[in-house]
Amino acid sequence: MRSHLLNDTTAERYRSSVTEGVERVAARLATTPRPSTGLTAAELARRVEAVDLDAPLHDTIAALDELDELYLRDAIPFHHPRHLARLNCPVVIPAVLAEAVVSAVSSSLGTRDQSAGGTLIERRLIDWTCERLGLGPAADGVFTGGGAQSHLHALLLAREETKEQDPARLRVFVSEAGHVGVQQAARLLGLGEDAVVVIPTDRNKRMQTVALARELERCRRDDRSPMAVVATAGTADFGSIDPLPEIAELCARYRTWLHVDAAYGCGLLASRRNRHLLDGIERADSVTVDYDKSFFQPVSSSAVLVRDRVRGRLPDQAGKSPGTTRRLDALKLWMTLRVMGADAIGDLFDEVCDTATKGWRMLAADPRFDVVAEPQLSTLVFRYIPTAICAPFAIDRANLYARKALFASGDAVVAGAKVGDRQYLRFTLLNPETTTADITAVLDLIAGHAERYLGGETLDRAC
Structure with a gap:
């Protein structure tokens, strides 16, 4: 039905529908006493499976009533102070406002003529993040759909940089506390079964640089090609930060791409007291940041940055991402910085x-x-x-x-x-x-x- 299309004739319907939805969410936020209702996944599955998707309700209020039963009532409230699990942060209001704007305008960042100022907003935020990282004037990057996608993108660039023709000879080094996305990326890139070399950690769950040096030397001795070292600035399980300066030295010595997974630790980029914990990250060839983990942004809000746009082969904006259609997720961070500020x-x-x-x-x-x-x-x-x-x-x-x-x-x-x-x-x-x-x-x-x-x-x- 044309009455549901968002255009100049349905602006009032849009306003009333969205307002009703916002009221439902606000009511849940104001009356959520616990961080979980305890409802089992099996019971939720039964409720969802009982819905006949071929029998529409033809009424927004009725659909919202149903949504309340199926989703809102039992959704995990990450804003609750006793939700202490996983890397899910409460979100700030300016970012939520931006999310509403992004959904309604629905810009696509594939090409500039589809997004107008949206492309420029994303590029400015990439420059801002690169400046905070200290990657230098040749740095560049792109927003992605999440940390795992950012890792894949970075390791693809690292693979291209090696010029190695035989993927079975390539090796990627990551600590035993590192992200599982590294192994997934290696498989997607068609590397060999032994491609990922796991480096042990010390008692504080940080990569042991002595062990890394030993494995890099073994790689060279065995006539293998060290494609990349993935250091972590904030492991998912322990929040530990690998010794970045020492790892950067080893990467320079063995001419190996250094990727830093700062998906969790990127919040330190805005810290006035603890930024020093990321010292050494400026020497990375690529960096993953997830603003939706420590910048209090709604998912998804991630980016991959490279120190050298030429070496990293990042072309113009349209060709930077494997996805040709991308949301203006950057607007959430933009609104956050413009309303609240980085400090x-x-x-x-x-x-x-x-x-x-x-x-x-x-x-x-x-x-x-x-x-x-x-x-x-x-x-x-x-x-x-x-x-x-x-x-x-x-x-x-x-x-x-x-x-x-x-x-x-x-x-x-x-x-x-x-x-x-x-x-x-x-x-x-x-x-x-x-x-x-x-x-x-x-x-x-x-x-x-x-x-x-x-x-x-x-x-x-x-x-």
Whole structure:
């Protein structure tokens, strides 16, 4: 029906429909008491599968009522201070406003005549980010659909730079705490099964440069071609930052492309106190940044940057991305910077990092928990340890049970992590509204659930 097309004759319908949708979301935001409703995936699947998509409702209000039941009511509220799982941040209002503009105008950034000022906005933000990274006047980049896509793009450029004809000879080096997207990218690029060389980490989950040097030398000795080293500035599980200056030196020595995964740690680019933690990143050949992780942007908002646009072979704007049709995701960051400013974003990121440091001190002083490492960013990895002597697998199961019980109760959402073969829990603190009181309360809940598990029917066989 033409009445649903957005144009000059339906402007009022657009206004009323969007306003009604915004009101629904605002009502949910204002009345969400817990970070999870605890509803199972199976129950949600049954509700969605029951919808007959060939029988439209022909009414916006009715469709929103249905959407409330199927999605809004049980959607995970990342703005809740006790949502402590994964790299999902609360979003800032200027970016959400920009999202509405982007959807309605629907510019495509494939060519400049499709996007007008949109292309220029994206290019200015790429320049701004490159300046913050210190990549130099020849730097360039493009917004992408996410961190994994940015890694793939960067490694494609690295592969082209090697001029190696036999992909089986290429090697990519990444730490054992690095992003799984590196292995995925290697497969998509058609590299050999042994292409990705995993480098061990130290006790703080940072890449061991001695081990990296050894593997690079072995690669050369075995007549293999070192295609790229992927360093991480903020690992997903631990928030650790690899020693970037030392890794850059090794890459220069072995003439190897240096890609830095700063998807998580890019928030430090706006920090007034902690920017030094990214020292060395200016020597990277390419960098991934995810503004939707630490710039408080809605997904998706990611970019890949290169230090040398000629060496990196980034052509004009239309040919920079594998996708010829791209949204103006850059507008979200643009509005954020124009309304709030970079310092405000950096201060918010510094705040969550400070909260993580306080949380680490609490965990280190609490005999109920074993904490892995002092955080460099805003991630805490720990697990509950009972006072009674228990088999390791029982402690693993108790922590897994506590995580699931928390979600089912709706009291908190935490993530899991593996340290060696052992099961740990993870707080990823990306909400400035999360306080040490929230952390204390969730730790008490975790201990309570774990103790009930170990003290229940499983006690005799578990301990």
